[in-house]
Amino acid sequence: METFGTRLHRAVAERGPLCVGIDPHPGLLARWGLEDDVDGLERFVRTVAEALGDRVAVFKPQSAFFERFGSRGVAILESTIRQLRDVGALVLLDAKRGDIGSTVAAYASAYLDPSSPMYVDALTASPYLGVGSLAPMFETAAAHGGGVFVLALTSNPEGAEVQRAVTSGGRTVAQLVIDEISQLNRGAEPLGSFGLVVGATIGDTGHDLSRVNGPLLAPGLGAQGATAADLPTVFGPSLSAVLPSYSREVLNAGPDADALRAAAARVAADFRHILAAGH
């Protein structure tokens, strides 16, 4: 069985380092001339999947925008996940799950067990009940070639107060999360399966990402104000592990399929340019 890290490494080699978030905001549905209802949602996500499914390495559907429509919205999320995986894309479900260990085990079977209807390649997780409470997710992911992306330094301004607080051992909360995920990825080749979420908006925070050996998901680009040019400051020598993530910046270009493709190609080129500049 291939690990998620291996699959991600290959997807990025073949399709380039890009994650497109699928966040069907009511305002975006309106902008696309769609109703804010289940049919509008269905049309929106089908358009994104048909336009970009064969060329983007990773899609990150944001669960909240599907849950908004109840069980019919969740059914559309399920079919979108299948559609994207069928055309060779990886799906990272953004649900930011976290709880006591026994409940985390249930989340793990909901999303990371291949027999589940909502099975995805990877899931976002919140470590604020303790990184150790996520162990059942890490174990299920490892058993089935899945991945988990744990929040470390989020893109929103409110995150810093908690994430940069200093623990009794002298490290920040975020550094503790970074170090625990680094442990899980030790020795993995070509890339570990456990990622971290580090917002592109946060500037140089002095955190040490050098031992993560896993993917670094960078949201906050585009609509939240960061650009690819900010990434070298945030990630320093770990820039090559970054998976830049854009939702509205790409989705705003729709519903025309060529315009969506052009927007995805543009943001991918921005990042390639920064990488090539050798920061």
Ligand SMILES: O=C(O)c1cc(=O)[nH]c(=O)n1[C@@H]1O[C@H](COP(=O)(O)O)[C@@H](O)[C@H]1O
């Ligand atoms: O885990 C995430 O993806 C995430 C973490 C974070 O620190 N900041 C952040 O914006 N996100 C998510 O990334 C997406 C950002 O959307 P845009 O601002 O439209 O690109 C949303 O779905 C957020 O929930």
